[in-house]
Amino acid sequence: MTMSDRAYKRIATEEAFCPPEMFDIYRRIIANNEIDDPGFVSQWRYFLESDSERSVFVREALCDLGDKRIADMDAAGIDMAIIALTSAGIQPMPGEEAVEFAAYSNDRLAAAIKQHPTRFAGLTAVAPQDPTKAALEIERGHGMGLKGVIIHSHTQNKHMDDPSYYPIFEACQALDTPLYIHPNTPVKGMAEPLMERGLDGSIFGFAVETSAHVLKLIISGVFDEFPNLRVVVGHCGEAIPFWLYRLDHMHNAMVKANRYEGVKPLKKKISDYVRENLWITTSGMAWAPAIEFCQRVLGMDRVLYAMDYPYQYVPAEVGYTEAVNISPEEMKMLFQTNAERVFGLT
Amino acid sequence: MTMSDRAYKRIATEEAFCPPEMFDIYRRIIANNEIDDPGFVSQWRYFLESDSERSVFVREALCDLGDKRIADMDAAGIDMAIIALTSAGIQPMPGEEAVEFAAYSNDRLAAAIKQHPTRFAGLTAVAPQDPTKAALEIERGHGMGLKGVIIHSHTQNKHMDDPSYYPIFEACQALDTPLYIHPNTPVKGMAEPLMERGLDGSIFGFAVETSAHVLKLIISGVFDEFPNLRVVVGHCGEAIPFWLYRLDHMHNAMVKANRYEGVKPLKKKISDYVRENLWITTSGMAWAPAIEFCQRVLGMDRVLYAMDYPYQYVPAEVGYTEAVNISPEEMKMLFQTNAERVFGLT
Numbered sequence: 001m002t003m004s005d006r007a008y009k010r011i012a013t014e015e016a017f018c019p020p021e022m023f024d025i026y027r028r029i030i031a032n033n034e035i036d037d038p039g040f041v042s043q044w045r046y047f048l049e050s051d052s053e054r055s056v057f058v059r060e061a062l063c064d065l066g067d068k069r070i071a072d073m074d075a076a077g078i079d080m081a082i083i084a085l086t087s088a089g090i091q092p093m094p095g096e097e098a099v100e101f102a103a104y105s106n107d108r109l110a111a112a113i114k115q116h117p118t119r120f121a122g123l124t125a126v127a128p129q130d131p132t133k134a135a136l137e138i139e140r141g142h143g144m145g146l147k148g149v150i151i152h153s154h155t156q157n158k159h160m161d162d163p164s165y166y167p168i169f170e171a172c173q174a175l176d177t178p179l180y181i182h183p184n185t186p187v188k189g190m191a192e193p194l195m196e197r198g199l200d201g202s203i204f205g206f207a208v209e210t211s212a213h214v215l216k217l218i219i220s221g222v223f224d225e226f227p228n229l230r231v232v233v234g235h236c237g238e239a240i241p242f243w244l245y246r247l248d249h250m251h252n253a254m255v256k257a258n259r260y261e262g263v264k265p266l267k268k269k270i271s272d273y274v275r276e277n278l279w280i281t282t283s284g285m286a287w288a289p290a291i292e293f294c295q296r297v298l299g300m301d302r303v304l305y306a307m308d309y310p311y312q313y314v315p316a317e318v319g320y321t322e323a324v325n326i327s328p329e330e331m332k333m334l335f336q337t338n339a340e341r342v343f344g345l346t
Numbered sequence: 347m348t349m350s351d352r353a354y355k356r357i358a359t360e361e362a363f364c365p366p367e368m369f370d371i372y373r374r375i376i377a378n379n380e381i382d383d384p385g386f387v388s389q390w391r392y393f394l395e396s397d398s399e400r401s402v403f404v405r406e407a408l409c410d411l412g413d414k415r416i417a418d419m420d421a422a423g424i425d426m427a428i429i430a431l432t433s434a435g436i437q438p439m440p441g442e443e444a445v446e447f448a449a450y451s452n453d454r455l456a457a458a459i460k461q462h463p464t465r466f467a468g469l470t471a472v473a474p475q476d477p478t479k480a481a482l483e484i485e486r487g488h489g490m491g492l493k494g495v496i497i498h499s500h501t502q503n504k505h506m507d508d509p510s511y512y513p514i515f516e517a518c519q520a521l522d523t524p525l526y527i528h529p530n531t532p533v534k535g536m537a538e539p540l541m542e543r544g545l546d547g548s549i550f551g552f553a554v555e556t557s558a559h560v561l562k563l564i565i566s567g568v569f570d571e572f573p574n575l576r577v578v579v580g581h582c583g584e585a586i587p588f589w590l591y592r593l594d595h596m597h598n599a600m601v602k603a604n605r606y607e608g609v610k611p612l613k614k615k616i617s618d619y620v621r622e623n624l625w626i627t628t629s630g631m632a633w634a635p636a637i638e639f640c641q642r643v644l645g646m647d648r649v650l651y652a653m654d655y656p657y658q659y660v661p662a663e664v665g666y667t668e669a670v671n672i673s674p675e676e677m678k679m680l681f682q683t684n685a686e687r688v689f690g691l692t
Contacts, residue, residue, distance in 0.1 A: 046603070046605050050603060050605065052602065052603035052604070052605075053602070054599055054602070054603055055603065157539075159539070161542075161543060187539045188535070189534070189535030189536060189537075189538050189539055190535060190536045190539055191535075192535050193503075193505070193533045193535055193536055193558065194558060195606075196507075196562070196606075196608045197507060197561065197562045197565040197566060197606070197608050197609060198565065198597075198600045198605065198606040198608065198609040199558060199561055199562065199565070201596070201600075202592075202596055203592065203593060203596035203597060203600065204557075204558065204561060204589070204593075204596075207589070208554050208558075211550075212539070212540060212545060212550065212554075215543065215545055215550060216542070216543045216545065219543040219544065219545070220543060235592070236588070239585045239588050239589065242582070242585050242588045242636055242639075243550070243553070243585065244633070245631060245632070245633035245636065246548075246549065246581070246630055246631060246633075247549060247550075249630070249658070249660075250547070250548055250549035250550075250630075251544075251549060253400055254544045254547075254549065256398065256399070256400070257392070257396060257398035257400055257401065258398070259392050259396065259398075259544065260541075260542075260543070260544040262542045262543050262544065263543060263544040284592055284595070285591060285592060286591070287590070287591035287592075289639060289642055289643050290588055290591065290639075293588075293635060293636075293639045296635055297635050312595070314595075
């Protein structure tokens with residue numbers, strides 16, 4: 001099916017790239033034991049060193065912001081890709097290097113978008129290591145036409161449920177630009193019990209890490225502080241939609257019992273923040289039952305299509321996603337108009 | 347609605363009790379720092395010491411195997427309860443004490459069932475600390491008429507994806523008696539990053555711990571070794587059903603890449619084991635969208651009703667569960683006949 005046969009554009013909203021220099025930095029970080037992050041080390045040792053078909057393809061495709069990527073998009077029937085620096089991004093780097101590399105990477109991405117303005121859009125990568133400079137980079141990226149911000153969950157084992165990170169949320173809210181909280185391998189303690197059976201990565205640990213992080217943000221009151229902050233979460237919301245009923249029930253019980261210093265009353269229910277401040281994408285979840293479930297419990301306007309190129313480049317999955325049992329108007333929301341609205345594409 | 351108005355019995359399949367002596371043992375374990383399990387310590391310090399309405403009710407109701415429990419069942423319209431020793435059970439105890447207390451607790455439960463054979467059934471608690479003695483206790487419990495086995499996920503930070511635990515699975519398979527893998531607070535490393543925002547307990551950490559444990563069992567090949575082993579998992583399968591598509595895709599990728607020593611080819615897909623070896627209950631998930639999703643992706647015969655008394659004693663939730671959009675025959679499966687078949691009730 002070509003674009004002209006379809007009543008909608010296919011916009012893929014969680015697509016990854018990587019300047020090749022980042023591979024060298026990762027190699028150095030791993031070789032020198034610069035960070036205490038076993039999930040990162042395991043994942044990137046694999047992607048950098050393995051000669052498996054998948055990792056060879058990922059290495060090559062990540063670094064392309066031109067013809068190869070566009071050919072793969074064409075082959076899969078993707079009209080537009082919202083591209084962001086791949087996980088774990090600049091977050092494993094030392095602070096100053098991270099700030100510099102964020103700017104370098106964002107410049108590279110903005111230049112590629114300028115060359116292919118109808119096929120590419122992009123997100124601003126930032127270094128949460130320095131929240132004030134991250135806020136400045138969010139403004140700079142926005143000025144260059146980037147359409148949101150990406151952060152790959154924890155930064156060297158730290159989550160952002162601490163007021164020191166507020167400059168990042170403040171900048172996103174002020175510019176009304178969405179923050180994509182993308183997975184990372186879990187923080188050190190959580191990764192270790194999962195690694196023996198390979199559960200630290202995208203099969204399971206990614207979702208645990210990211211859903212925990214988003215829930216920590218909600219419970220800490222970030223969305224009471226920044227009520228117009230808009231957050232995007234991939235992989236059908238990292239299973240948060242599945243837990244809405246239980247999250248409300250148990251959060252209410254915890255608050256009533258006053259059991260935790262870090263769990264205080266919020267203005268709204270957890271599910272309210274999920275339905276009002278979160279949007280989710282279908283990256284890696286080309287499965288009608290899960291997509292339809294999320295549409296049912298969050299609303300048709302909260303679910304956006306994503307492919308997760310190059311990690312899950314399976315052209316047939318476009319068809320699996322289009323097997324969802326929704327109206328043509330709703331299909332257009334899923335593939336096109338929700339993304340246009342959330343990311344301010346024109 | 348009384349039983350006579352209904353075309354089915356309501357059988358609640360994940361209901362908890364506790365001999366009062368276990369509270370004293372837990373107090374001692376916590377006071378003496380006998381185990382390195384921060385989730386357990388946080389949870390039981392709360393339930394043992396808090397004067398919140400919820401914990402006072404839980405303490406009292408856990409210890410009752412008679413009139414109070416039956417009155418609460420009547421008030422909620424529950425005809426029969428499948429009762430098991432509460433989490434974390436005997437698993438935090440030193441080995442010998444655990445083996446002894448398992449037998450003591452199972453005797454207490456079997457005696458209460460004898461007094462109320464139409465209202466109560468029960469599961470055998472075992473001490474995974476000593477798998478051989480656990481296997482013997484499984485046989486003994488089965489001989490006393492108990493209808494399955496309960497294990498509360500990790501035992502002092504150890505999961506059962508190691509052949510040293512095979513005697514437990516072997517005994518369950520040989521007797522064709524189901525193993526209920528009930529939540530526990532997460533293993534040490536996983537609990538700690540969650541505790542600050544109260545996510546270590548039943549709101550989130552329970553599910554992470556239990557789903558990780560079940561996936562580790564599947565990936566380790568336990569169900570290739572014991573193809574007729576039947577496992578029951580609460581809380582709508584701890585979100586495993588939500589992840590079926592992604593689990594298959596990523597497990598296949600991991601096996602192909604030969605990335606992990608502990609991830610070898612299996613005879614079937616992850617989703618096959620979930621659909622063939624697992625049954626799930628609705629404990630704590632009285633929410634039609636999640637229940638209907640699970641019925642859709644696992645099959646109508648895999649989902650069993652549960653209340654989670656006394657932790658979630660909300661009589662109105664029976665009605666929420668009955669709001670699922672299924673036929674009267676399927677409602678009978680959900681509330682009665684699936685439980686009768688899985689637990690061999692007659």
